[in-house]
Amino acid sequence: MNSREEFARGMREIAGPSFGISAWALVTGVAMIKSGLTMPLAMLMSLAVYAGSAQLAALPLIAAAAPLWVIWATAACMNLRFVIFSAHWRKYFGQLPRARRLALMYLTADLNYVLFVRRFPDPKPAPEQLPYLLGSIAWSWLSWQIPALIGIALGDRVPTEWELGFAGVLALLGLAYSTLSGRNSWIAGIVAAAAAVAAVALPLKLNVVVAIAAGVAAGVLLDRGWPITAEARR
Amino acid sequence: MSSTQVLIAIIGLTAITVITRGFFLLSEREWPLPAWANRGLRYAPLAALAAVIAPEVLLTDGALIDGWRSPRLFAALAGTVYFWWQRGILGTIVVGTATMLALKLGLGW
Numbered sequence: 599m600n601s602r603e604e605f606a607r608g609m610r611e612i613a614g615p616s617f618g619i620s621a622w623a624l625v626t627g628v629a630m631i632k633s634g635l636t637m638p639l640a641m642l643m644s645l646a647v648y649a650g651s652a653q654l655a656a657l658p659l660i661a662a663a664a665p666l667w668v669i670w671a672t673a674a675c676m677n678l679r680f681v682i683f684s685a686h687w688r689k690y691f692g693q694l695p696r697a698r699r700l701a702l703m704y705l706t707a708d709l710n711y712v713l714f715v716r717r718f719p720d721p722k723p724a725p726e727q728l729p730y731l732l733g734s735i736a737w738s739w740l741s742w743q744i745p746a747l748i749g750i751a752l753g754d755r756v757p758t759e760w761e762l763g764f765a766g767v768l769a770l771l772g773l774a775y776s777t778l779s780g781r782n783s784w785i786a787g788i789v790a791a792a793a794a795v796a797a798v799a800l801p802l803k804l805n806v807v808v809a810i811a812a813g814v815a816a817g818v819l820l821d822r823g824w825p826i827t828a829e830a831r832r
Numbered sequence: 833m834s835s836t837q838v839l840i841a842i843i844g845l846t847a848i849t850v851i852t853r854g855f856f857l858l859s860e861r862e863w864p865l866p867a868w869a870n871r872g873l874r875y876a877p878l879a880a881l882a883a884v885i886a887p888e889v890l891l892t893d894g895a896l897i898d899g900w901r902s903p904r905l906f907a908a909l910a911g912t913v914y915f916w917w918q919r920g921i922l923g924t925i926v927v928g929t930a931t932m933l934a935l936k937l938g939l940g941w
Binding site (some may be wrong): 615 | 833835837838839840841842843844845846848849850852853854855856857858859860862863866868869870871872873874875876878879880881882883884886887888889890893894896897903904907908912915916919920921924925926927928929932933934936937
């Protein structure tokens with residue numbers, strides 16, 4: 599195993615999708631300034647929090663001077679999907695020392711997770727995994743933070759009516775297509791999409807958690823041969 | 833909010849990032865998951881992506897888009913066609929974004 603090759607592969611595989619995420623970061627940077635944060639605080643938020651969807655959800659609450667617990671509860675719910683991912687990560691990196699694995703996970707966003715699981719579908723530790731993930735997170739950290747800081751510097755000069763942040767959604771769309779494999783994954787994805795739309799009225803973006811649960815449940819049931827009943831199979 | 837309060841909010845948000853992303857890696861002891869949950873986890877990435885994408889494409893202000901003249905819907909369709917034709921994510925982003933900008937700036941949707 600060549601660590602340098604895996605590191606490069608981690609960077610290469612995230613390079614395409616990260617362009618959309620960069621557009622999203624730019625918009626997040628602008629949003630931080632527009633919601634009244636000073637430039638140093640906006641920079642700190644981007645560099646330290648490093649979770650775009652939680653930041654975007656927290657900003658209007660900060661602007662409206664909501665109680666701290668409401669801000670934190672909203673962000674925690676936005677991030678609940680990471681809790682689910684972390685159960686998966688445990689199988690790959692559970693053996694690392696605690697400080698190292700937590701530092702690694704802190705830097706691991708959605709894109710890194712999806713690409714990593716696509717590269718290593720078998721949930722067992724392997725020596726190629728750490729360099730691959732380090733390459734992936736190094737590239738995605740830079741491709742998030744640089745445009746976010748540009749967005750903070752430009753502020754109002756970026757036209758928000760162009761909806762450039764939608765490029766981030768398109769990146770996730772391409773990534774979702776690239777992870778589809780077989781009929782069951784298509785159905786699980788469609789079920790999750792439908793559940794997210796149907797449950798959109800839930801507070802704190804809990805529809806995302808409901809949708810993940812629905813998609814995973816659909817996948818598990820389909821893998822077990824549902825809707826054909828046990829009797830029919832006999 | 834005062835700058836100090838925003839600072840406290842940011843410190844808390846950073847802690848939330850650390851705790852949620854590392855949640856099942858905080859403990860030294862393994863928390864055994866039932867076998868079905870282990871198998872189900874492989875659907876988690878796709879389900880999470882679908883859950884984030886679908887409302888962004890299909891909803892505006894919490895309601896289903898009204899009528900077909902939605903730049904986001906056409907951008908997603910153009911991106912979809914490109915992806916299944918060429919299988920490139922970067923191209924999907926470029927084609928979708930170009931479609932959206934053309935509809936918004938060119939046709940004023």
